[in-house]
Each structure stands twice: as C-alpha cells, then as structure tokens.
Amino acid sequence: MPEPIVIVGCGGHGREIFGIIAAINDSGGDVWKVAGFLDDAPSEAGLRGVERLGSVWLGPCGRLAGLDARYVIGIGDPRIRAGAADRLGPLGTPASPLVHPAATVGLDNDMADGVVVFAGARITTNVTLGPHVHVNQNATVGHDAVLAAFVQVNPLAAVSGSCVLGRAVLVGTNAAILQGRSVGDGSTVGAGACVVRDVGAERIVKGVPAR
Ligand SMILES: CC(C)(COP(=O)(O)OP(=O)(O)OC[C@H]1O[C@@H](n2cnc3c(N)ncnc32)[C@H](O)[C@@H]1OP(=O)(O)O)[C@@H](O)C(=O)NCCC(=O)NCCS
Known part of the structure; x- marks a missing residue:
C-alpha cells in the first residue's frame, strides 16, 4: 500500500517535488500516494500548476493535523522552510x-x-x-x-x-x-x-x- 504524503507549498519547488515522488513511484512500485498540497497563501499560478499535475490544494498548512499523511516541505528558501517546519513539527511527521x-x-x-x-x-x-x-x-x-x-x-x-x-x-x-x-x-x-x-x-x- 502506498503511504499518503502531502507537499507543503504550491510553488515551483513543491511542484518539482511532486515530480520526484512520481519518478520514485515509477521506478520502485507505488511507494507514495500524494494526497495533495498544503499552502497558506497559494498563488494563482501555483494553483493552476497543481491542477495541471492532476493534484489538489487541500487548504492551509494547519490542515496537516487532520490528515493521516507524512509531509515534505516544498519550499526552496531555507529560512522559510525552517519556519514551516517549526509550525508543522507538532502536527505531523516528515517523510523519509x-x-x-x-x-x-x-x-x-x-x-x-x-x-x-x-x-x-x-x-x-x-x-x-x-x-x-x-x-x-x-x-x-x-x-x-x-x-x-x-x-x-x-x-x-x-x-x-x-x-x-x-x-x-x-x-x-x-x-x-x-x-x-x-x-x-x-x-x-x-x-x-x-x-x-x-x-x-x-x-x-x-x-x-x-x-
Ligand atoms: C548573492 C545574492 C544572494 C545577492 O542577493 P541581493 O543582496 O539581493 O543582491 P542584489 O540583486 O541586490 O545585487 C547587489 C549587487 O550584487 C551583484 N550580484 C548579485 N548576485 C550576484 C552573484 N551571484 N555574484 C556576483 N554578484 C552578484 C549585483 O549585480 C549587484 O551589483 P551592483 O551593486 O554592482 O549593481 C543573490 O544574487 C544570489 O546569487 N542568490 C542565489 C540565487 C540562486 O541560486 N538562484 C537559483 C534558484 S534555483
């Protein structure tokens, strides 16, 4: 059974990680099932990109608490990624x-x-x-x-x-x-x-x- 995962960040970095997960699944069986993206303030371009990938925006990052899923932070700026991790840490477990x-x-x-x-x-x-x-x-x-x-x-x-x-x-x-x-x-x-x-x-x- 693939393990559910959410990607935090609808921007380009997050959508690139969607592609990495797809490649992992293609090469080694269904390891992960992307449940969707979380983002507190997704841009229109980000949302359109997520839709084109066939995925969905699930809502703001706080939604992680109600999801039985691992998460990966798809934010390229390391300081912003660190801030997101501080907030998400109590709500879930990062992916391996x-x-x-x-x-x-x-x-x-x-x-x-x-x-x-x-x-x-x-x-x-x-x-x-x-x-x-x-x-x-x-x-x-x-x-x-x-x-x-x-x-x-x-x-x-x-x-x-x-x-x-x-x-x-x-x-x-x-x-x-x-x-x-x-x-x-x-x-x-x-x-x-x-x-x-x-x-x-x-x-x-x-x-x-x-x-
Ligand atoms: C070095 C860096 C952090 C500077 O950012 P900044 O402080 O906002 O710099 P600015 O754009 O205001 O430019 C300030 C000056 O530095 C110069 N400069 C900017 N980046 C430079 C770089 N990488 N190498 C040499 N000079 C650089 C600018 O030409 C400008 O010179 P000037 O004052 O003579 O006109 C940034 O330009 C950089 O290289 N970031 C890495 C970005 C990256 O890897 N992007 C890929 C994403 S996948």
Missing part, C-alpha cells in the same frame, strides 16, 4: 528521504527525514544531510560533508569533501565550496561564487573568490 531515481547516493551516508535529493544530484560517502536538507538538480556533495538542517544546495553547485554547512545555509546555483571550508548558520553563498575561506554566520558572500 525522497531521492530521485536519477540521483546517485553512495554508501555510508546519513539522511534525515524531510531530505529531498533531486534528479542528477550526487552524494558520495559519509555525508550527513540534516532534516529538510534539499540538494537540487545536478549538485554534488562530496565525502564527509556535513549539512545541517534546512540547507538548500541549488542546481549545479559543488559542495566539496569535508565541508560543514550550518543551519539554513543557501548555496546558490553553480557555486563551489572548496574542500573542508565551513559556512555558518543562515549564510548565503551567491550563485557562481567560489568559497575559498570559511564564512561566518548570517553573511552573504558572492564572486570569485567569494567575499
């Missing part, structure tokens, strides 16, 4: 990691509930992905890296071996973080940046080398 069948995940990795790994992403070995970490399309996370809760790695970014990323760090599209560097809680690495030195908490860095 959702890994697109076209992603590659090596041996000896630790992935918490709420993790999403998108198509083409590569996770190698002894990587820790905390709760609700999302690794987007074609991004890589190297050996022994530790990504704290809510980290967002955007498409094509390269998080090198032994990096340590703090809570709710955003790694922009096509950014590179050199091996062993750390990025503090709440910081943002701009698209295309190359991080060559440790970055403190609550910083925005960009450029090559990132400053």
Whole structure:
C-alpha cells in the first residue's frame, strides 16, 4: 500500500517535488500516494500548476493535523522552510528521504527525514544531510560533508569533501565550496561564487573568490 504524503507549498519547488515522488513511484512500485498540497497563501499560478499535475490544494498548512499523511516541505528558501517546519513539527511527521531515481547516493551516508535529493544530484560517502536538507538538480556533495538542517544546495553547485554547512545555509546555483571550508548558520553563498575561506554566520558572500 502506498503511504499518503502531502507537499507543503504550491510553488515551483513543491511542484518539482511532486515530480520526484512520481519518478520514485515509477521506478520502485507505488511507494507514495500524494494526497495533495498544503499552502497558506497559494498563488494563482501555483494553483493552476497543481491542477495541471492532476493534484489538489487541500487548504492551509494547519490542515496537516487532520490528515493521516507524512509531509515534505516544498519550499526552496531555507529560512522559510525552517519556519514551516517549526509550525508543522507538532502536527505531523516528515517523510523519509525522497531521492530521485536519477540521483546517485553512495554508501555510508546519513539522511534525515524531510531530505529531498533531486534528479542528477550526487552524494558520495559519509555525508550527513540534516532534516529538510534539499540538494537540487545536478549538485554534488562530496565525502564527509556535513549539512545541517534546512540547507538548500541549488542546481549545479559543488559542495566539496569535508565541508560543514550550518543551519539554513543557501548555496546558490553553480557555486563551489572548496574542500573542508565551513559556512555558518543562515549564510548565503551567491550563485557562481567560489568559497575559498570559511564564512561566518548570517553573511552573504558572492564572486570569485567569494567575499
Ligand atoms: C548573492 C545574492 C544572494 C545577492 O542577493 P541581493 O543582496 O539581493 O543582491 P542584489 O540583486 O541586490 O545585487 C547587489 C549587487 O550584487 C551583484 N550580484 C548579485 N548576485 C550576484 C552573484 N551571484 N555574484 C556576483 N554578484 C552578484 C549585483 O549585480 C549587484 O551589483 P551592483 O551593486 O554592482 O549593481 C543573490 O544574487 C544570489 O546569487 N542568490 C542565489 C540565487 C540562486 O541560486 N538562484 C537559483 C534558484 S534555483
């Protein structure tokens, strides 16, 4: 029997996760049954997108309490995702990691509930992905890296071996973080940046080398 799941967020990120769940079901039998989407304030475009996927908006996030379903947070901004998790935590249980069948995940990795790994992403070995970490399309996370809760790695970014990323760090599209560097809680690495030195908490860095 497929397990019911709801996606929190009708935006593009949430609808992309709908596609990941469909791909998981296509590749390994019916693992999940998407009951629908939750969103406190869905946009018209988001609602139309949900409808085109053949799914439904079930109402605001508080509806999770009345549903016998796991949830996944389909919100790309790591801070907003963290806020949603704080509110949803008492109401339900996040889904076990959702890994697109076209992603590659090596041996000896630790992935918490709420993790999403998108198509083409590569996770190698002894990587820790905390709760609700999302690794987007074609991004890589190297050996022994530790990504704290809510980290967002955007498409094509390269998080090198032994990096340590703090809570709710955003790694922009096509950014590179050199091996062993750390990025503090709440910081943002701009698209295309190359991080060559440790970055403190609550910083925005960009450029090559990132400053
Ligand atoms: C770095 C970033 C966080 C800066 O955001 P911001 O503070 O709102 O920046 P602004 O757009 O106001 O731009 C401020 C300046 O930084 C420059 N800038 C913005 N992003 C930059 C980047 N990634 N690299 C280099 N310079 C950048 C702008 O050109 C502008 O320069 P100027 O003052 O000389 O005109 C953001 O641009 C970014 O790269 N975010 C990641 C987005 C991403 O990965 N999107 C993919 C989603 S799937």
